[in-house]
Structure formats: structure tokens, C-alpha cells
Amino acid sequence: MNHLQHNPDLTSSVIYGLGWVYLLMFLMNAYWVRRSYALDGNCRLSLGGILGKGEQIPVAAFWAVYAGMLLMVAITHLTGSNNPQQFSLQMPEILKEPINRASNPVAFFIGSTSLYVLMIVLRKWWTTPTAGWILLNLSILFLALSVTDYDFRQIVGKPDNVPIVAMLYIVGFFTWLYFKKSVDNDERKAAGRPLFEQENNEKVLTWPDLVYTELVCMVLVTAVLIAWGIVLQAPLEEPASAAKTPNPSKAPWYFLGLQEMLVYFDPWMAGVVLPSVILVGLMAVPYIDFNKAGNGYYTFNERKFAVSTFLFGFLPLWVAMIVLGTFLRGPNWNFFSPYEFWDVHKLELLNNINLSELFWIKGLGQPLPVVPPGASFAQQAPIILLREWLGLVGVAFYLVVLPNIMAATVFKKFYIKMGFLRYMVLANLMLMMMSLPIKMVLRWAVNLKYIVAIPEWFFNI
Amino acid sequence: MSVGDYIRGSQIWKSIFRHPAPVDRRNRVVVMLTNFFLHLHPVSIKQQGIALSYTWCMGGITFFLFLVETITGVLLMFYYRPTLEFAFNDILALRDVTTLGIMREVHRWAAHSMVITVWLHMYRVFLTGSYKPPREFNWVIGVLLLVLTLLLSFTGYLLPWDQLAIWAITVGSNMARATPFLGYEGPGAQLLNIGGYDLITNGSDARFLLLGSRFVGEATLNRFYILHCVAIPLVVSLLIAIHFWRVRKDGGISQPL
Numbered sequence: 276m277n278h279l280q281h282n283p284d285l286t287s288s289v290i291y292g293l294g295w296v297y298l299l300m301f302l303m304n305a306y307w308v309r310r311s312y313a314l315d316g317n318c319r320l321s322l323g324g325i326l327g328k329g330e331q332i333p334v335a336a337f338w339a340v341y342a343g344m345l346l347m348v349a350i351t352h353l354t355g356s357n358n359p360q361q362f363s364l365q366m367p368e369i370l371k372e373p374i375n376r377a378s379n380p381v382a383f384f385i386g387s388t389s390l391y392v393l394m395i396v397l398r399k400w401w402t403t404p405t406a407g408w409i410l411l412n413l414s415i416l417f418l419a420l421s422v423t424d425y426d427f428r429q430i431v432g433k434p435d436n437v438p439i440v441a442m443l444y445i446v447g448f449f450t451w452l453y454f455k456k457s458v459d460n461d462e463r464k465a466a467g468r469p470l471f472e473q474e475n476n477e478k479v480l481t482w483p484d485l486v487y488t489e490l491v492c493m494v495l496v497t498a499v500l501i502a503w504g505i506v507l508q509a510p511l512e513e514p515a516s517a518a519k520t521p522n523p524s525k526a527p528w529y530f531l532g533l534q535e536m537l538v539y540f541d542p543w544m545a546g547v548v549l550p551s552v553i554l555v556g557l558m559a560v561p562y563i564d565f566n567k568a569g570n571g572y573y574t575f576n577e578r579k580f581a582v583s584t585f586l587f588g589f590l591p592l593w594v595a596m597i598v599l600g601t602f603l604r605g606p607n608w609n610f611f612s613p614y615e616f617w618d619v620h621k622l623e624l625l626n627n628i629n630l631s632e633l634f635w636i637k638g639l640g641q642p643l644p645v646v647p648p649g650a651s652f653a654q655q656a657p658i659i660l661l662r663e664w665l666g667l668v669g670v671a672f673y674l675v676v677l678p679n680i681m682a683a684t685v686f687k688k689f690y691i692k693m694g695f696l697r698y699m700v701l702a703n704l705m706l707m708m709m710s711l712p713i714k715m716v717l718r719w720a721v722n723l724k725y726i727v728a729i730p731e732w733f734f735n736i
Numbered sequence: 737m738s739v740g741d742y743i744r745g746s747q748i749w750k751s752i753f754r755h756p757a758p759v760d761r762r763n764r765v766v767v768m769l770t771n772f773f774l775h776l777h778p779v780s781i782k783q784q785g786i787a788l789s790y791t792w793c794m795g796g797i798t799f800f801l802f803l804v805e806t807i808t809g810v811l812l813m814f815y816y817r818p819t820l821e822f823a824f825n826d827i828l829a830l831r832d833v834t835t836l837g838i839m840r841e842v843h844r845w846a847a848h849s850m851v852i853t854v855w856l857h858m859y860r861v862f863l864t865g866s867y868k869p870p871r872e873f874n875w876v877i878g879v880l881l882l883v884l885t886l887l888l889s890f891t892g893y894l895l896p897w898d899q900l901a902i903w904a905i906t907v908g909s910n911m912a913r914a915t916p917f918l919g920y921e922g923p924g925a926q927l928l929n930i931g932g933y934d935l936i937t938n939g940s941d942a943r944f945l946l947l948g949s950r951f952v953g954e955a956t957l958n959r960f961y962i963l964h965c966v967a968i969p970l971v972v973s974l975l976i977a978i979h980f981w982r983v984r985k986d987g988g989i990s991q992p993l
Contacts, residue, residue, distance in 0.1 A: 441852075512899040543922050547912070581865075
């Protein structure tokens, strides 16, 4: 029963700090009670017949009860922190166990992609202020409870990781704001009313209207940076030593999405080709987006394809990969669940297999064609090409034939409007982006390592 | 006459500020035209174009963070020597001894913040379709600035010369080893040989160019220091100037047509 000892060192200072978090949440929700009382109106409450036909009570009452509970929780933390081992308000094991068991790269990617789909499909529902507020509260509660777990705290609490947690909230907020404003503008368009950005759009003088906003921004940013600098010391580890390799060795956090791609691609793809494609693709955006609508205002309906593609690249494939690489990848780049100890000795079976091996050994029951040692390039080439023909044909099909098939089918309208060159750039960029999820799924489904495996030439795909 | 009026009436004051306080309409226009720092802005601007819920202020904050980085960076340079002998100890001193050593904290957190705000600026510009004609090229400059921001952060990561620094840079720069044709473990590098003599070796490939060495060592520290403190900031400054200039020339902050 050693999982009962899962929080060996929940400390007083952590409990005390959480007390302030809950107090802040109480204040936020006290404000929300006021707002809800003014705006949300009443609902009928019957408590399963106890109140007869039910009574009209303000919606704000529920928020008031919730806020009151937060206040009590906050007081409990602030006053009860002197005996941390007995402290009971912790992430319950009954939640930790299933979360830990369900966590793996497959679930993570499927989860983030599903969130992405839901976010678009349910954009009318989750962008209401109440829904946004509920999501914010749930996420803070989850984070605050999780912090009581030692292993979670070790990773999330690293000074360099704090900005990533902040980034998640900021990106989440602005995504929410985008969809909220888009839904509003799309409804306005449908009803024939002017866009939000077109209403009250008189010219104003830059001094004071813009200059003062900028001043306030600068003061706030400066204040935040100084406060942040006082509270959190910049990390400084032991002096550099070329002899002592830390495990895991991680790139700076903003490159961890790329480092995560190393699981599925060789360095020449994950570290060079794909980043270059991302940058070239970003620069190409204005030249391949032929849609003239949606210039200078928020909209989703008028730019469904462009926005969905960009959001897919930014949220599940960039931000979520950084989260995965930072918080869930431990020693030897193994996957670790949120509440799992980063055990250096954790073993993961690596029985990945190349497409050529699947074809020759499993498919035909023959050994792989062997390149004799010391062979010259001219002697190697035909044997290697024979060995890898299926993968090479597959890749050629994917990058050369598939764009043409798409031009005749799903992207027919695009092809006609864009012309050959622009269409081909778009199609290839899309296919390069999709190559990551495809490679992931192939890895998880059939343990595929390389589609084309030519280690002799450092050419593995 | 109050002291304030005396100062504002003096020749020195009037030579610096060529107009009275911007409290009336005329002088609020004049201040935008005559002040060097303010003349980046137009005199008047559409109300919705500067609404915070529209711009998110992320481009402005990114620029401000660049200024913060420049100022704190210059201060840090007074105390930091980029050699194996001193680098780590100078950082230790900044942490433990130096007055206003908090500059290092501010520098680091502002650097992380700048990476995030530059993403969000791009996010906003994409989501409002502001890269569409006539602003296509300014978007391209913006992408270059994004890359340079990441490179600034990456090169700065090495300078403390602790375990975190050298291994992050080692992991990051190992990728360059696999550059097609130009990395000695990259596809196609073997093809580049003349009479059996390899042109691309671990002493001449892309990674060597980046590190100035076969491993992350003193040459790398020097190289990254100069990139971080001089080379990249110069390029960034130039591109920022063009970026801002193009915002004005391409029609100001984007708005519905």
C-alpha cells in the first residue's frame, strides 16, 4: 500500500501558498457572484421535489455557495498548514490513479486533438462568459490540487517552467477571446448588421487615446517583471561539465515541440527540414491564402479552412507538444504521467520495426537484401533501392501523386482558384504538417520506425 | 509665476519641447508630429483599431520587452565576461553579490515573456487576417523577427555556462549535425567529396559553423555572446524599424475594409 505514502513531503509552505491561491479564487468568485446577480437572472430549483414545484432563486446563489466554500478552503489552508502530513485537502489518489494510468503519448495527442475539434464545433457554447468562467475555475482547481502531489510539483514548479504554465492560460484566454469575437461577428454578418469593428469606429487622437494605453501597458509589464524577478530566482545549476550529461537533456522550452518530434523522425527531419518547412510555410501564408474575406476583423465562418489549419498547427502540434516535452518527458525521454516519479531506470520496450523489414521479413518471409561491407556508392545504390523500394514509392506517392489526386477531388475548388504553383505549395505544406500525426499514428498502430530506412546515407524518413 | 511655469518658459525647455503641454486639440496633434518617439504613430487613429480586445497589445509589449532586454542586457554586460574562467562565477556574483543583480532575473523572465508575446502577436495578426494584402510582406518580416527572437533567446541560454546552459545548447545544436548536405551526419553529405576527400567533416559542417568547435566550448561561448549581444540585436533593430515603418505605409493598424 505504498501509494498511501504518495505525498511524503507536502510542506507547510506549499499549503500556505495554496491558501493564498484559494483566497484569490474566492475574491474572483465574489466578484462573479455580484456580476451574476446583476446579469444572470433566476432559475427554478426544486431539489428533486423537496421544494414542491420549486422556487425561483437567483443563479448567483450557486456561485455564492461555491465562493463560500472556496473561502473556507482558503482559511483551512492558511490556518492548518502546521501539520502537513495530516493535511487532507490533497489531490485524491482515487483521481490520481486513473489519470496516471490513462496518460500516455497516444492519449495525450488524441486528447489535445479532440479538444481542438470540440473547441471549433462548440464555439458558440464555450465562449459565453459563464462557460469561460467555469473552465477557468476548473483548470485552476485542477492545478491547485495537483500541486499537492510531490512529483507534479517538482516539474511544474521549476522556475523555467512557470512561464509555460502562464502561457497556457494566456493562449487559452486569447483563443477563447478570438472565438467569442468571431461568433459575435459571424452572427452580425448573418443578420446583416455591421461588424463589431465597424461600430463606434470614429477617428480619435493618438494622444491621449493610444499613448496612455501604451504607458499603462509599459508600467504593468515592468511591475510584473520586477515582481516576478523578486519572487522567482533565475535558475542556475552546477557549473558546466562536458563529462556529466544530465538525464533528461532538454533543449530550451520553446524548442521542446521539435525535440518531441525526434521520437518520430530523425534529426535531419525533426531538427532541420520540418522547422524550415514551418518557417517557409509561415512566410508563404499571405501568398497562398487567396481568400479576401476576413481582412482586419475577427471571423471564423468566412475563413474556416485557414483558421482551422493554423489552429491545428499552433495548438495541438506546437503548444501541446511543448507541454508534452516539458512536463511529461523525463529521463531517456520516456513518457511519465503527471503524478509519476521521474525514475531514471524506467524501461520502455522499443520493438519498432522498419517498413522494409515489414515488407521483406514479415511479408515475403525473406531476409533483407544485404549491402556488402565496404561497397562503393554505385554498388550500394541498387541494393538499397531494392530494399527500400516500397517506402520510397510511398513517400513519392505522398509528396508527388497525392497533391494531384487532392487537386482533382477534395481541393478542386482551391486548385482552380489558386493555379498550379500556389496550389502545390499549399498542398505540400499541408502534407508536411500532416506527416507528423501520420508518423505518430503509424508508430502507435504498427510500431513503425522508419518508412524509408537508409542509415548508410543518414537518410531515414 | 510658479516654478513649473518658469521651467516651461525657459529657453532650454522650449528647445526640447517645441509646443505647450498637449492638453488641447492642436497641441495633441503637434506633439505627435514633433516628438521623435511619438512620430512612429499617426496623429489620429480609428478607435476600434487600438481597442485592446482587438490588438491584444502583443506587438507593443513585444517591442517593450525588447527594450527591457536591451537595457538589462547592457547592465549585465558590465558584470559578465564570456570566458570559461569567469562566465559562471560572474553569474554567481550577479546572484549573490552584485547590487541590482535582479537584472538577471528580469532579463531572463522578460526573455521568456518575449517569446510568448511574439507568438501571441502572430496569433492575433493571423486571426484577424491582417497579413492579407497589402500587408503580406510585413508578415514575412514578422516571421523573420519571430525566428530572430527565438535565436536571441537560444544564444542567451548558453551564457550562464551552467549545466542547464551547455546541455540545452548541445541538444539544440546537435540537430545541425544532421543538416542535409551540410551536416556530417546529414543525408547527402557523403556525396560532397572530391577524390575520396570528404568536404563535410565534423570540423567543417554546419554544426561547427554554429559552435566554432566540435563541441560546446569556449569558442561557442564567444560566438554565442557576440551573436546574442551584438549581431542579432543589430539585425532585429533594423527589421523592427522596417516592420514599424511598413505598418504605417501599408495602411496602419488593420481594419475592416
